[in-house]
Amino acid sequence: MVVGLLAAAVWYFHGHTVPVLEPSGTVGHKERNLIIVGLLLAVLVVVPVYAMTIFISLKYREGNPKHKAKYSPDWDGDRRLELTWWAIPGIIILVLSVITWNSSHALDPFKPLVSDKPALSIQVVSLDWKWLFIYPTQGIASVNYLRVPVGVPLNFEVTSDSVMNSFWVPALGSQIYAMPGMSTQVHLMASKAGGFYGSSANISGAGFAGMHFTTQAVSQSQFSGWVKQRQQSPQPLSQSAYDGLATPTLNNPVAFYSHVKPGIFDDIILKYLPPSDREAANLHIPGASI
Amino acid sequence: MISAIAGLFGRLNGTALPHEPVTQGGAVLMVLSLLAVAAILTYFKRWKWLWKEWLTSVDPKKIGVMYIVIALLMLARGAADAVMMRIQQATSVGAHHGIISSDTFQQVFSAHGTIMIFFVGMGLMFGLINLVVPLQIGARDVAFPTLNAISFWLFASGMVLVNLSLVVGEFSAAGWLAYPPLSELKFSPGVGVDYWIWSLEVAGIGSLLSAINFITTIIKMRAPGMNLMKMPMFVWSVLGSLSLVAFAFPILTVTLTLLFLDRALGMHFFTAIGGGNPMMYVNLIWAWGHPEVYILVLPAFGVFSEIVPAYSRKALFGYTSMVWAIWAIVLLSFLVWLHHFFTMGAGANVNAFFGIMTMLIAVPTGVKIFNWLFTMYRGRVHFASPMIWFLGFVFLFTMGGVAGVLMAVPAIDFQVHNSLFLVAHFHTMIVTGVVFGFFAGITYWFPKFVGFKLHEGLGKLAAKLWIVGFVLAFGPLYILGLMGATRRLDHYDPSTGWQPLFIIAGIGVAIIVAGAAVQILQLVVSIIQRNENLDNTGDIWNARSLEWSTASPPPHYNFAHVPVVQSRDAWWVQKRGKKPQSQPYHSIKAPNNTASGVLAGAFSFVIGFGAIWHIWWLFGAGFLATILTVIIRSSSEDNEHTISAKEIAAIEGQRSYA
Numbered sequence: 001m002v003v004g005l006l007a008a009a010v011w012y013f014h015g016h017t018v019p020v021l022e023p024s025g026t027v028g029h030k031e032r033n034l035i036i037v038g039l040l041l042a043v044l045v046v047v048p049v050y051a052m053t054i055f056i057s058l059k060y061r062e063g064n065p066k067h068k069a070k071y072s073p074d075w076d077g078d079r080r081l082e083l084t085w086w087a088i089p090g091i092i093i094l095v096l097s098v099i100t101w102n103s104s105h106a107l108d109p110f111k112p113l114v115s116d117k118p119a120l121s122i123q124v125v126s127l128d129w130k131w132l133f134i135y136p137t138q139g140i141a142s143v144n145y146l147r148v149p150v151g152v153p154l155n156f157e158v159t160s161d162s163v164m165n166s167f168w169v170p171a172l173g174s175q176i177y178a179m180p181g182m183s184t185q186v187h188l189m190a191s192k193a194g195g196f197y198g199s200s201a202n203i204s205g206a207g208f209a210g211m212h213f214t215t216q217a218v219s220q221s222q223f224s225g226w227v228k229q230r231q232q233s234p235q236p237l238s239q240s241a242y243d244g245l246a247t248p249t250l251n252n253p254v255a256f257y258s259h260v261k262p263g264i265f266d267d268i269i270l271k272y273l274p275p276s277d278r279e280a281a282n283l284h285i286p287g288a289s290i
Numbered sequence: 291m292i293s294a295i296a297g298l299f300g301r302l303n304g305t306a307l308p309h310e311p312v313t314q315g316g317a318v319l320m321v322l323s324l325l326a327v328a329a330i331l332t333y334f335k336r337w338k339w340l341w342k343e344w345l346t347s348v349d350p351k352k353i354g355v356m357y358i359v360i361a362l363l364m365l366a367r368g369a370a371d372a373v374m375m376r377i378q379q380a381t382s383v384g385a386h387h388g389i390i391s392s393d394t395f396q397q398v399f400s401a402h403g404t405i406m407i408f409f410v411g412m413g414l415m416f417g418l419i420n421l422v423v424p425l426q427i428g429a430r431d432v433a434f435p436t437l438n439a440i441s442f443w444l445f446a447s448g449m450v451l452v453n454l455s456l457v458v459g460e461f462s463a464a465g466w467l468a469y470p471p472l473s474e475l476k477f478s479p480g481v482g483v484d485y486w487i488w489s490l491e492v493a494g495i496g497s498l499l500s501a502i503n504f505i506t507t508i509i510k511m512r513a514p515g516m517n518l519m520k521m522p523m524f525v526w527s528v529l530g531s532l533s534l535v536a537f538a539f540p541i542l543t544v545t546l547t548l549l550f551l552d553r554a555l556g557m558h559f560f561t562a563i564g565g566g567n568p569m570m571y572v573n574l575i576w577a578w579g580h581p582e583v584y585i586l587v588l589p590a591f592g593v594f595s596e597i598v599p600a601y602s603r604k605a606l607f608g609y610t611s612m613v614w615a616i617w618a619i620v621l622l623s624f625l626v627w628l629h630h631f632f633t634m635g636a637g638a639n640v641n642a643f644f645g646i647m648t649m650l651i652a653v654p655t656g657v658k659i660f661n662w663l664f665t666m667y668r669g670r671v672h673f674a675s676p677m678i679w680f681l682g683f684v685f686l687f688t689m690g691g692v693a694g695v696l697m698a699v700p701a702i703d704f705q706v707h708n709s710l711f712l713v714a715h716f717h718t719m720i721v722t723g724v725v726f727g728f729f730a731g732i733t734y735w736f737p738k739f740v741g742f743k744l745h746e747g748l749g750k751l752a753a754k755l756w757i758v759g760f761v762l763a764f765g766p767l768y769i770l771g772l773m774g775a776t777r778r779l780d781h782y783d784p785s786t787g788w789q790p791l792f793i794i795a796g797i798g799v800a801i802i803v804a805g806a807a808v809q810i811l812q813l814v815v816s817i818i819q820r821n822e823n824l825d826n827t828g829d830i831w832n833a834r835s836l837e838w839s840t841a842s843p844p845p846h847y848n849f850a851h852v853p854v855v856q857s858r859d860a861w862w863v864q865k866r867g868k869k870p871q872s873q874p875y876h877s878i879k880a881p882n883n884t885a886s887g888v889l890a891g892a893f894s895f896v897i898g899f900g901a902i903w904h905i906w907w908l909f910g911a912g913f914l915a916t917i918l919t920v921i922i923r924s925s926s927e928d929n930e931h932t933i934s935a936k937e938i939a940a941i942e943g944q945r946s947y948a
Binding site: 070 | 657685704711
């Protein structure tokens with residue numbers, strides 16, 4: 001039976017990828033390595049606990065035929081032993097704390113990635129119930145479809161024009177919340193070409209389950225070709241086209257836009273702020289001048 | 291005229307009845323069960339008995355039983371929700387859309403979480419606390435008996451509101467914590483979120499009052515000689531847990547009130563526009579929500595600290611470090627709330643701080659596990675069914691803890707947050723920690739309060755089915771999370787390849803349901819065979835703390851003589867010492883039964899119902915009536931009766947000893 005189960009598991013995982021453990025992005029890769037380090041440290045505690053549980057349960061069980069097990073009903077503590085199990089997990093956690101501190105800074109989603117290539121800026125807007133991806137420099141936009149070049153740092157600015165969502169492409173790495181009236185950032189980079197699953201990780205209402213999209217990572221030249229092609233798209237992302245897009249829809253099909261209205265991403269954020277705050281906020285939003 | 295009458299009913303009208311077959315079925319089933327119970331009570335002429343012996347009782351032993359009965363009924367409801375979710379996710383792929391609509395699915399998972407935490411977890415916890423704490427500290431009652439009844443009835447009233455939403459109106463579809471802006475009026479215009487708010491408002495105030503009551507009881511009413519460091523470990527855990535309730539639940543009450551003000555009066559505490567800030571809500575709700583996890587799990591740890599020594603026939607190992615571990619957990623649990631939203635974009639320093647605080651909790655928790663194992667070491671361990679739950683807990687909870695430590699690293703959390711990996715993690719902590727712990731506790735203390743043991747063979751079988759079912763139901767969820775499956779999906783694409791794992795998870799839940807069915811069978815069989823399993827001694831397990839020194843079930847006054855405590859494990863030491871000389875009995879004062887608990891519960895239900903449906907005159911009337919009930923009861927002079935020495939002698943004379 002065990003062999004059968006193993007065979008089934010091998011067959012299953014041969015056909016399917018586990019993106020968090022087999023990432024195709026540099027950030028996801030570092031996060032996968034952290035998972036492995038964390039697991040190895042945890043094994044140092046888990047194995048002794050399991051071994052002790054099995055050993056003690058067998059040896060000191062009532063009616064153990066060997067009758068040799070010692071019985072000390074009033075033995076209720078031992079300072080050195082207790083100190084040991086305050087100290088050993090404490091030391092492991094100390095090690096993990098250092099790792100946590102360093103990795104929190106190294107993998108801070110707001111921190112731009114270091115690369116000799118110029119970064120590609122992509123603005124992400126979660127809507128009811130679809131994702132809008134704006135490429136401000138290229139002047140194009142897409143719905144429920146994201147295309148990125150391999151090996152180029154991707155600067156995502158994320159907001160919502162509805163409720164809270166979470167922008168997550170597991171194969172690339174870190175997710176970040178999309179919230180109305182605010183912009184968050186996440187910096188990712190695809191290391192391999194391929195098509196990856198992306199979705200919203202935060203419940204956002206009726207059409208939530210349909211908010212998934214394909215992320216296609218392609219070579220730089222293929223990406224440039226695609227951009228040129230999309231710049232010819234007949235449909236411009238004007239304010240009225242955006243307003244139409246912002247009305248709730250379920251399982252929205254993939255769509256493409258050209259001639260994106262400049263500054264539309266900032267307008268989406270600013271409209272949530274009281275008029276008095278808008279001007280002040282305008283100065284601080286990165287990428288406000290396109 | 292007609293519109294004036296309709297105006298009296300606020301938002302309530304004929305459209306409030308359920309529309310979908312599954313919800314209609316659920317509603318009909320619930321109404322029919324209530325009618326059946328009413329019919330049985332009428333047929334056996336038990337209404338008066340129910341009212342006098344139970345509903346108006348201020349005896350914590352009876353209130354405890356009522357808490358547990360409600361919690362187990364709610365467990366059935368929450369499990370039904372879980373089964374629906376598993377069927378939906380196993381079948382709703384590609385062209386198929388499963389058994390329920392996305393809106394119903396969202397109501398189902400919101401109700402599942404709400405019911406399991408507030409009405410199952412909290413219910414089992416307060417049930418055991420009511421039953422066990424007064425007896426373990428050698429007290430005859432709690433500090434404020436009437437307040438205790440009111441607390442219970444507020445809990446019951448919140449429970450009625452949650453379930454009423456199935457029949458009249460709808461429930462929240464915004465998840466068990468209802469984050470704004472989704473839970474704001476603009477995005478959730480129905481009454482669902484209001485049902486959620488008010489059932490938790492009412493039940494939450496009950497929890498707070500109960501916490502104050504039991505903290506006072508533990509501090510002020512311990513038997514002479516029982517200083518703090520001689521208290522049973524369950525009492526310590528309860529003190530830790532209820533201290534958390536006292537500090538955390540006011541946050542919940544205020545947060546819910548602010549959300550309601552947003553929804554009902556158009557205020558802007560948490561809206562995205564008008565200067566509101568939804569992030570504030572997320573912080574506040576988790577400032578309550580994280581301590582809540584430890585509120586539930588600490589008493590379950592306390593149960594294990596009672597049963598492991600009892601069944602190992604050995605003193606608890608490392609008493610002092612256990613106490614420190616509890617208080618370390620209490621303190622840390624207030625410093626970790628931000629780990630529920632590392633992905634909201636706080637800076638690296640903030641995330642790292644909360645991550646490290648979170649990991650630190652693993653240390654005292656690990657200490658507790660090592661101390662339990664060393665309690666068994668050099669003991670004589672009797673593997674009764676509570677110990678099977680304990681072993682299941684050690685193996686599975688440790689695994690869940692590893693997942694928890696991983697997720698405490700913010701950079702790892704970015705990749706598993708809100709995925710099914712997270713869902714698997716917190717179910718591991720709550721099911722194998724809280725639920726297994728309370729099942730073990732119920733099995734252990736059942737003979738104390740009912741007078742006979744539960745069937746052992748069926749108990750062990752149930753525990754094993756739960757453990758196996760749990761592994762199958764939640765193991766696949768860890769993998770699904772790593773495959774990118776997020777929580778709360780009512781439908782997904784076949785290209786994701788998730789379906790086989792969802793089917794295995796469904797099989798796991800079926801096995802858990804089989805385990806629960808065996809537990810029902812166990813109860814029935816135990817009642818039928820009760821004469822073979824009677825506890826005539828009062829100390830059926832040869833256990834250690836004071837509750838085992840009195841009869842099973844204990845008399846109304848708990849102890850004929852207030853015990854005098856010399857050491858830890860008071861009863862164990864007393865048993866092994868000289869038999870005390872018999873002393874004369876003295877009369878005992880006991881509180882009278884009162885209808886004020888039921889009334890306060892009923893009126894607070896009216897408050898909630900009025901608020902939910904915007905029937906403001908009803909809301910005001912309920913509010914006034916609740917206050918009046920409390921004032922009238924508080925001003926009553928005649929609320930105690932005396933049990934005479936003769937009556938006590940008669941009751942004690944019937945008691946048999948081993």
